[in-house]
Amino acid sequence: MANLTLELEAERKKICQIAKDCNLDFFETIFELINYDQISQFAAYGGFPVRYPHWRFGMEYEQLSKSYEYGLSKIYEMVINTDPCYAYLMEGNSMMDQKLVMAHVYGHCDFFKNNIWFSKTNRKMIDQMANHATRVRRYVDRYGQETVEKFIDTCLSLENLIDRYSVLNAPDKFKSTSTQLKESDYIYNVERQYMDKYINPPDVVEEHKKIQIEKMQSKLKFPEEPVRDILSFLIHFAPLDDWQQDVLTIIRDEAYYFAPQGMTKTMNEGWASYWHSHMMTKRILNDAEIIDFADHHSGTTFMQMGGYNPYKVGIELMRDIEDRWNKGKFGREWNECDDVREKIHWDKRLNQGRDKIFEVRRIYNDVTFIDEFLTEEFCVKNKMFVYKLNKETNKFEVDTTNFKAIKSQLLFQLANFGQPIIKIEDANFENRGELLLTHVHEGLDLQPNHMDQTMRNLFTVWKRPINLVTIMENEGCMFRFDGKNYTKHEIETEKKPENVD
Amino acid sequence: MSIREDQNRFKNIVKGKVREEFKRFVTQGELIGKREDEYVKIPIPKIDIPTFRFGPKQNEQGVGQGDGDNSGQPQQGQGQSGSGQGEAGEAPGEHLLEVEISLEELAEILGEKLQLPNIQPRGTSQLVTEKNKYSGIAPVGPEGLRKFKQTYKKALARYISSGTYNPDDPKIIPIRRDYQYRTVKKTQSPHTKAVVIYMMDVSGSMGEEQKEIVRLESFWINTWLTKHYKGLETRFIIHDAAAKEVSEDVFFKTSESGGTLISSAYKLCQQMILEDYPTSEWNIYPFHFSDGDNWSGEDTRLCLQLIKDFFLPNVNVFSYGQVESKYGSGQFLKDLQKEFLEDERITLSQIESRDKILDSIKDFLGKGK
Incomplete structure (x- = not known):
């Protein structure tokens, strides 16, 4: 399928070999040379050649192709996590750009194959997506475009209600436990009969029994435990037609497929940038290209004043880790050293850096990556700070350069990967089959107008009133949409949403 | 390419929006500056699918990097979005999108909204122009202008009327007298x-x-x-x-x-x-x-x-x-x-x-x- 020019193909072979020499381990990677219109199309489809019909892709395409035509933006690199990996090069880019993209892409492919968070993704997703498209088109033929598209809109509105941490687990099963009370639940096992009345005095037994019955009753709550994977719950239990159930399954599958990419953005880009820079400068570039490379590379890893660039933070952290493990700047001895001068010249010549970053790329995601490897020295060296909106001047100002503040702010932004945590607490709320959701409030309110609309969408799926407990402007409250009206209720103290798990 | 379908679908949705909010467009005049020959560029808010997401407070705080001064005055950082992770970092404001709508469509929407009657030109009978159009049909003509569909229909009609049509084996073979050709027809249109x-x-x-x-x-x-x-x-x-x-x-x-x-x-x-x-x-x-x-x-x-x-x-x-x-x-x-x-x-x-x-x-x- 690959349609590279002879010159590009020769370069590709060379770079592929260099990547292998660097111990990068990737699925076969196929490069395709396409024009900007095609690349806009692929990008609108999330990198895939075929997706189900939906106007949202048209909107993306419209924006991408327009902003390219007006010269506002340009897509350099696109690669998808499949086996074999497909990557796209744009016609008309300079040779140096193409080489840079290829080197960068091999970094991504290695990451896709080896990072554990990607281990459960479907590597035949191209086929799967095409399959989804066929199914959706069939429903469109049968039930009409308006109907199907409207339902897809509804599903997409709920798309982020998945449990991102469950990508490593087997799919959720909603088990039902027995509701029969057994004697062993409240009577201690007694080996010697004569001890019975001391070990199980009647009044205590009664009390235990009561507690156990209460526990049992609370188990009758459905679902038993709060559910994070709301989409899966709806697929199982919402009163949907078969085709609707299937569409919702499609949306959920695709959401889970894309989830790891959101969870490892900083690492993934950091890793790929680390390797393109390594390979380009050491092996690939010729003398004439070095300036262009420097220009382009610094453009990608340029951190705007006050911005956050995952390429930049990622590559710098990777390099920092390599350096620290090369010089042995870790462990107890290093942590306990108080002598600044000694620390500056610290070098144990361990040379474990390369191995360490390979390990990091295998088992971390963005949250654990930042949590473990962001050090105070790193923050100082990279001049990081927390900024805040000054309400008086309405300008953003540096709030603090305190390490702990920076770290907690970064982790906060990454926690649950930028999505609010929402759980199904009760699917038979007030014993009327209503849905009770709780928002685990971590300091940020939900956007009110979106919340309203999303609850309406949820209603069309669940077909019974939807309740959401959250905190809005420091007040615990419950929002309710009953099919006609959207209302806000004060809540009694016991229904206050729990704080961070 | 199937993206064209999605694109057309999107444009239709946009036109629907323009219909809905027509009064706003008329009174604000954002359209006029955007006129380009046949088309008008209409700025519309990006159509967003609602999800549970964080409110705008998200952007009041974030981590940045640069020459922040440790000791002295707080320096100004830019209001760039905080995290860049997934969708969360995107600015919550309304994104503006420009969509092209032809003047003709705009006029149609206007007419529909205001229920305007079509204009009756004055003196239609006075001025007439003649035009030649290939809209006629004749039994003779050059092969290049043969109308296959019409020819086939004629043949089908002949089969049915003669009783030789067999629905199980619907084989229709046109013969010479079934052939139909396009021909020039003069049309008169009022010149306005x-x-x-x-x-x-x-x-x-x-x-x-x-x-x-x-x-x-x-x-x-x-x-x-x-x-x-x-x-x-x-x-x-x-x-x-x-x-x-x-x-x-x-x-x-x-x-x-x-x-x-x-x-x-x-x-x-x-x-x-x-x-x-x-x-x-x-x-x-x-x-x-x-x-x-x-x-x-x-x-x-x-x-x-x-x-x-x-x-x-x-x-x-x-x-x-x-x-x-x-x-x-x-x-x-x-x-x-x-x-x-x-x-x-x-x-x-x-x-x-x-x-x-x-x-x-x-x-x-x-x-x-």
Whole structure:
């Protein structure tokens, strides 16, 4: 399928070999040379050649192709996590750009194959997506475009209600436990009969029994435990037609497929940038290209004043880790050293850096990556700070350069990967089959107008009133949409949403 | 490519939005600056699928990198989004998107919204052009023009009428006399030419807001008339105490001061019509916008005379729009009303504010003349 020019193909072979020499381990990677219109199309489809019909892709395409035509933006690199990996090069880019993209892409492919968070993704997703498209088109033929598209809109509105941490687990099963009370639940096992009345005095037994019955009753709550994977719950239990159930399954599958990419953005880009820079400068570039490379590379890893660039933070952290493990700047001895001068010249010549970053790329995601490897020295060296909106001047100002503040702010932004945590607490709320959701409030309110609309969408799926407990402007409250009206209720103290798990 | 389908679908949704919020588009005039020949670029908010997401407070705090000063004054960082992770970092504000809509579609939406009747051109019978179109059918002709479908139908009809048609083995073989060919047919179409002459009072009492209203009105009137008359011509006249013809650009930008003699504009308009637009061939639409202040009663009488004796018999419809202004007395409208209230050939409209633009357009175009 690959349609590279002879010159590009020769370069590709060379770079592929260099990547292998660097111990990068990737699925076969196929490069395709396409024009900007095609690349806009692929990008609108999330990198895939075929997706189900939906106007949202048209909107993306419209924006991408327009902003390219007006010269506002340009897509350099696109690669998808499949086996074999497909990557796209744009016609008309300079040779140096193409080489840079290829080197960068091999970094991504290695990451896709080896990072554990990607281990459960479907590597035949191209086929799967095409399959989804066929199914959706069939429903469109049968039930009409308006109907199907409207339902897809509804599903997409709920798309982020998945449990991102469950990508490593087997799919959720909603088990039902027995509701029969057994004697062993409240009577201690007694080996010697004569001890019975001391070990199980009647009044205590009664009390235990009561507690156990209460526990049992609370188990009758459905679902038993709060559910994070709301989409899966709806697929199982919402009163949907078969085709609707299937569409919702499609949306959920695709959401889970894309989830790891959101969870490892900083690492993934950091890793790929680390390797393109390594390979380009050491092996690939010729003398004439070095300036262009420097220009382009610094453009990608340029951190705007006050911005956050995952390429930049990622590559710098990777390099920092390599350096620290090369010089042995870790462990107890290093942590306990108080002598600044000694620390500056610290070098144990361990040379474990390369191995360490390979390990990091295998088992971390963005949250654990930042949590473990962001050090105070790193923050100082990279001049990081927390900024805040000054309400008086309405300008953003540096709030603090305190390490702990920076770290907690970064982790906060990454926690649950930028999505609010929402759980199904009760699917038979007030014993009327209503849905009770709780928002685990971590300091940020939900956007009110979106919340309203999303609850309406949820209603069309669940077909019974939807309740959401959250905190809005420091007040615990419950929002309710009953099919006609959207209302806000004060809540009694016991229904206050729990704080961070 | 299947993305085209999605793109068309998206555009249709956008047009639906434009329909919904049409009044806003009409009164805000964001459209006019975006005109490009046949198309208008309409800025619309990005259509967003609602999800549970964090509110705008998200952006008040974040981690940045750069030359932040440790000790001294807090330095200014940019309000760039905080995290860049997934969707969370995106600015919560409304994204603006531009979508192209053709003027024709816009006119259709306008007509639909205001339930405007189609315009009946005056004197349709007077001017006729002949055109040749390949819309006829003949049993003979060159092979290149053979109409396969028609030929097949004829053959099918022959089979059925002769009783040889077998539904289980539907084999149809056309023979010579079934053959059908395209042929030239002469069509006669009424030839319609139209001119719109805008006259505006630019005396001191007309402010910026008043002119903006005129600008919006004239844009929509043009859009509607263009739909009905191919090759619509527009002419512009401004006047205070004296009148002159100007370009469209100047028309909307000029601000003069001084007195007002409405008759000066009417005289110039009359001269223009007599010289360039023989009334037997042209559909003529004079529009006059003013704040209703005229210099003297005598001049008003002269104006009324002109309208009665010249304009009404010679033009499709004479339209007068009175824009409310702080300084204008609004007397001219009253004078016109007194004189012509019952006359079908004149339209009078009062435009108090931007919100009334749609109503006023309906006044002007609602008669279908």
